[in-house]
Amino acid sequence: MSISQQALADLAGQIRLWGRELGFSELRIGDVDLSHIEDSFQAWLDAGYHGEMTYMASHGSKRTRPAELVPGTVRVISARMNYLPQNENWRTAELAQGPDMAVISLYARGRDYHKVLRNRLQQLAERIEQAIGPYGFRVFTDSAPVMEVALAAKAGLGWRGKHSLLLSREAGSMFFLGEILVDLPLPVDEPVGAHCGQCSACMDVCPTRAIVAPYTVDARLCVSYLTIELHGSIPVELRPLIGNRVYGCDDCQLVCPWNKFAQVAAVDDFAVRNGLDNARMVHLFAWNEEQFLRIMEGSPIRRIGHERWLRNIAVGLGNAASAMHGDAEIVAVLQSRLDHPSEMVREHVVWALGQHGIQVLSIT
Structure with a gap:
């Protein structure tokens, strides 16, 4: 398939619009070069910090080399979807839980995000196919050996915070990540700088x-x-x-x-x-x-x-x-x-x- 640079740029713009229509808060595009994290990731594994999560150590280099996981991949469409419930005082409410109350992470109180994001990413991937014809793609949501935070940071969705989660100046960290690995040489977005400073x-x-x-x-x-x-x-x-x-x-x-700056969910699945x-x-x-x-x-x-x-x-x-x-x-x-x-x-x-x-x- 041969697509002009202008057509690819126009397609990238359309992908963002389609993503918004599907409930994603932001979509950005990055390349697949994660060589800058390979050493630190291996050191993390060598220290045993992954515990029983043996899947983190499997698949060899595929986790940091998406093109080995899905041959032909040259770009990653990274997407975030907010999950914060409709509660203006959510932080105060969480901190006020009594000792006999069950504290359950906010993201887990609604529908399983794996299904929600995967379904909508699949719809987005198919929408692209309708526009340009067959192309190579694969959808992921916290599945398979994919370094989601690293890829999202590379695409400019945010930066890795000191707690290892992705942070956004516009949306904090209360969101899910998902991605589509594609064989389309779409124009890439620029990463953003880190803004944690001296905060601990x-x-x-x-x-x-x-x-x-x-x-x-x-x-x-x-x-x-x-x-x-x-x-x-x-x-x-x-x-x-x-x-x-x-x-x-x-x-x-x-x-x-x-x-x-955390934003409320745009879809009702996470209520x-x-x-x-x-x-x-x-x-x-x-x-x-x-x-x-x-x-x-x-x-x-x-x-x-x-x-x-x-x-x-x-x-x-x-x-x-x-x-x-x-x-x-x-x-x-x-x-x-x-x-x-x-x-x-x-x-x-x-x-x-x-x-x-x-x-x-x-x-x-």
């Missing part, structure tokens, strides 16, 4: 000190990793630091000065479902597996499964003891899971009861 708010607030250095996160300490990616028991020494965060953690984003912005842990802990699977249908939370869901909430209920020691309702709901078939769930329940001063000598 995200590093200072991290409950487990997972941001071990600016721009470097030890996932093994991160609450999001511990409550979502980790399959086994949560290390005992980290449990008290997790508090009542039962799925993910937004602390580093809540304190980031740039998030005063809060099932009252997950104001749910008591004792109620969530009482769900059986059938209820969990039914209620969480279409939610990203569903992928951790009922066992890990109970594990996480047990830790939260144990930590509630700091303000609600021996609370009868909490103790009762914990005791109701002492005979759970999962050894991991029972172990976390026993720990939680211990925080409330209830010692369990044996587990049936």
Whole structure:
């Protein structure tokens, strides 16, 4: 396929317009050269900071070389989609959660973003095909070995913050990223400079000190990793630091000065479902597996499964003891899971009861 430079420039403009129509907040185009991050990424892996996320170390060089992942790729169309709910005082509301309330990361309270973004990116890719004819493309959303933040930064959507997330001067960090790898030599956008300066708010607030250095996160300490990616028991020494965060953690984003510019979602898919912005842990802990699977249908939370869901909430209920020691309702709901078939769930329940001063000598 041969397309003139002017036609490619016009197409790039059209892609941005079509993306807006599909609910994306911003689209930019970058090249695929990520050689500048290969050494630091390998050092991160060598340090073991990826924990059980073995997929981060697989696929060889494909993760930092998109043209090896999808042969023929010369450009990446990077897109962001805001997910902030319609609440002007969202930061204040998050910080005001009581000790018996379940804190669930903002992004996970609505529909599974993987499906939303992938579907809309696919529509965009097909819209391009309708305009120019067949071309090579592949759509990604937090899937396959793709360095989304690095590619988005290369395209000028923002810069990598000290918490390792992408930051935008116009939109903070409360957005999802997705991309289309294409074989079209579209004109590229310029990267933007970093604007974190001397600020270390995200590093200072991290409950487990997972941001071990600016721009470097030890996932093994991160609450999001511990409550979502980790399959086994949560290390005992980290449990008290997790508090009542039962799925993910937004602390580093809540304190980031740039998030005063965070924008609300343009699509309704990310609106809060099932009252997950104001749910008591004792109620969530009482769900059986059938209820969990039914209620969480279409939610990203569903992928951790009922066992890990109970594990996480047990830790939260144990930590509630700091303000609600021996609370009868909490103790009762914990005791109701002492005979759970999962050894991991029972172990976390026993720990939680211990925080409330209830010692369990044996587990049936």
